[in-house]
Amino acid sequence: MNFVRKSLTARYAVLLLSSCLWTGSAAWAAPQKEEGAREGFPATLVTELKSLQRAALESDYAYKQLRHLTNNIGPRISGSPQATFAAEYVAAELRRLGLEARLEKVTVPHWVRGVETAELVSYPGQAPQTTQKIVLTALGNSSATPPGGLIAEVVVVNNFEELAALGKERIAGKIVLFNEKFDRKMAAQGQSFVAYSTAVVYRTEAAKVAAPLGAIATLVRSVGGADFRLPHTGYSTPAGIPAGAVAAEDADLIAQLTSEGPVRMHLTLTPQKLPDATSYNVVADIKGSEHPEQIVIMSGHLDSWDLGTGAIDDGAGVAVAMAAAQLVQQLHLKPRRTLRVVAWMDEEQGGSGSKAYAEDHKSEIANHAGAIESDSGAGHPIGFSASVNPKALAFLAPVRAVLEDSGAGYMQHSEDPGVGADVAPLARAGVPSFGLLQDGHRYFNYHHTAADTFDKVDAHELAENAAAMAVLGYALAAMPELLPR
Ligand SMILES: [Zn+2]
Numbered sequence: 001m002n003f004v005r006k007s008l009t010a011r012y013a014v015l016l017l018s019s020c021l022w023t024g025s026a027a028w029a030a031p032q033k034e035e036g037a038r039e040g041f042p043a044t045l046v047t048e049l050k051s052l053q054r055a056a057l058e059s060d061y062a063y064k065q066l067r068h069l070t071n072n073i074g075p076r077i078s079g080s081p082q083a084t085f086a087a088e089y090v091a092a093e094l095r096r097l098g099l100e101a102r103l104e105k106v107t108v109p110h111w112v113r114g115v116e117t118a119e120l121v122s123y124p125g126q127a128p129q130t131t132q133k134i135v136l137t138a139l140g141n142s143s144a145t146p147p148g149g150l151i152a153e154v155v156v157v158n159n160f161e162e163l164a165a166l167g168k169e170r171i172a173g174k175i176v177l178f179n180e181k182f183d184r185k186m187a188a189q190g191q192s193f194v195a196y197s198t199a200v201v202y203r204t205e206a207a208k209v210a211a212p213l214g215a216i217a218t219l220v221r222s223v224g225g226a227d228f229r230l231p232h233t234g235y236s237t238p239a240g241i242p243a244g245a246v247a248a249e250d251a252d253l254i255a256q257l258t259s260e261g262p263v264r265m266h267l268t269l270t271p272q273k274l275p276d277a278t279s280y281n282v283v284a285d286i287k288g289s290e291h292p293e294q295i296v297i298m299s300g301h302l303d304s305w306d307l308g309t310g311a312i313d314d315g316a317g318v319a320v321a322m323a324a325a326q327l328v329q330q331l332h333l334k335p336r337r338t339l340r341v342v343a344w345m346d347e348e349q350g351g352s353g354s355k356a357y358a359e360d361h362k363s364e365i366a367n368h369a370g371a372i373e374s375d376s377g378a379g380h381p382i383g384f385s386a387s388v389n390p391k392a393l394a395f396l397a398p399v400r401a402v403l404e405d406s407g408a409g410y411m412q413h414s415e416d417p418g419v420g421a422d423v424a425p426l427a428r429a430g431v432p433s434f435g436l437l438q439d440g441h442r443y444f445n446y447h448h449t450a451a452d453t454f455d456k457v458d459a460h461e462l463a464e465n466a467a468a469m470a471v472l473g474y475a476l477a478a479m480p481e482l483l484p485r
Contacts, residue, residue: 079110114270149268172214301347308452335477373420383410
């Protein structure tokens with residue numbers, strides 16, 4: 001996930017409000033009900049949805065696929081050989097399940113990490129001949145310092161307003177540290193995505209805002225809620241200067257020392273921006289039996305950052321989409337419409353995968369009956385954020401009723417198409433789009449860190465996510481009527 005402020009706030013801020021809004025009493029006139037039928041869903045479909053849910057909760061397929069993507073393949077940063085190899089692996093695995101799988105070309109950025117070290121070389125109270133190590137990481141699109149690094153004074157600001165107040169005179173030639181804090185209390189109250197969207201703007205914009213004032217490098221306080229002294233990487237808007245993120249503990253240290261007197265840092269960041277690379281979206285279909293031209297997408301993004309192995313972001317999303325297709329095949333279900341698994345490339349560094357898909361499939365978009373994405377971790381799923389015609393929610397009452405059994409029966413309407421970074425272009429084009437909502441309490445403890453590893457995923461919670469994806473995906477592909485757009 002690298003979404004910034006607006007969409008995330010929309011996505012989650014409504015979470016608390018709308019649970020009272022949608023009561024399920026559909027204004028929509030239900031036809032005469034057969035035994036077991038629900039609001040326009042024939043009994044057979046309701047039975048199929050329940051069997052999908054049951055099979056998902058008993059399956060470890062998603063968990064095994066995630067283990068392979070993370071432990072066997074590893075970090076999958078955009079443009080890397082691992083990312084392309086992962087695309088080939090996912091396509092081959094979906095072909096093995098009987099899907100028509102293909103690799104669709106995408107031109108992606110190829111930024112590679114280099115040396116990343118920093119130490120304070122002069123500061124108040126310093127013991128002679130000693131330095132203090134700073135834990136940090138380079139942000140995506142960061143430029144490099146000279147190979148031997150640079151030494152400069154550090155200025156700490158808490159926000160853009162303070163930076164502007166200092167102006168060129170006090171910023172030029174300095175390293176600027178933005179000490180915006182991730183609101184842990186807000187996260188603990190279940191609003192971790194809102195807390196993230198408030199702080200992440202510093203990660204993405206710090207260098208771009210400070211460079212014109214003559215800053216020679218920028219650092220931000222890591223956007224995350226844990227106190228494991230871990231730096232969180234992520235996308236930053238290219239600004240021609242080195243851009244990094246320090247661990248929260250190190251931001252506190254530097255802020256305290258600079259409040260006592262001048263502090264100088266020796267900073268070495270040597271990433272490289274290599275030429276764009278060719279990579280792929282994986283696109284794999286279970287052809288529809290009645291309307292093969294109508295398409296329902298189930299998806300996650302395959303690329304990840306390179307500090308960890310991209311388990312919660314977003315190997316889990318891809319594994320869950322793969323599992324949903326595997327379950328449909330395992331139960332020999334025949335959807336009316338085509339069910340399409342998409343493993344998006346390059347969500348983290350600009351979204352070139354989803355943009356390429358929207359462009360290449362322009363002529364088919366009117367026939368996309370739905371698009372689902374999972375990109376908020378692997379925690380217990382609570383339901384979906386839905387960028388749909390409000391009337392469509394009533395159609396999905398049977399889906400909510402089935403998913404209520406595994407605690408994922410919640411669905412909230414979102415005015416904002418940003419229910420998922422990769423389906424947003426489709427949502428903007430009117431495709432009914434859904435983002436899987438998970439319990440995000442722990443998500444930002446590991447998000448974009450070296451600790452985003454397989455062990456952070458609970459097998460049962462992942463299976464619950466596969467159930468949610470499979471039930472909504474199959475419902476959209478099998479329900480008698482299309483959702484209103
Ligand atoms: Zn992500």
